Amino acid sequence: MEYILIPSASKSETTFFLSLLKKMQKEASTLSSDEMEDLAFMTALKEAEQSAKGSLSKVKANLSKVASAK
Numbered sequence: 001m002e003y004i005l006i007p008s009a010s011k012s013e014t015t016f017f018l019s020l021l022k023k024m025q026k027e028a029s030t031l032s033s034d035e036m037e038d039l040a041f042m043t044a045l046k047e048a049e050q051s052a053k054g055s056l057s058k059v060k061a062n063l064s065k066v067a068s069a070k
Contacts, residue, residue, distance in 0.1 A: 005036075 008014040014030060021028040031039070049056040 006017050008017060018028050018030070045056060045059055048059045
């Protein structure tokens, strides 16, 4: 499955793109900026887990250190 991200600045712009995609018979949905941030974070964690440079446990340990420093 492929995804296309289209950032929009206003509700009317979002409505326009959703309408256009519907007319093209494409499935479309919206994501808030918080949802996009969570998705990007989870993707980065998954990539780090499969990387030879790190593991999920190392990433979690580092994030825990950063969070406890606040």
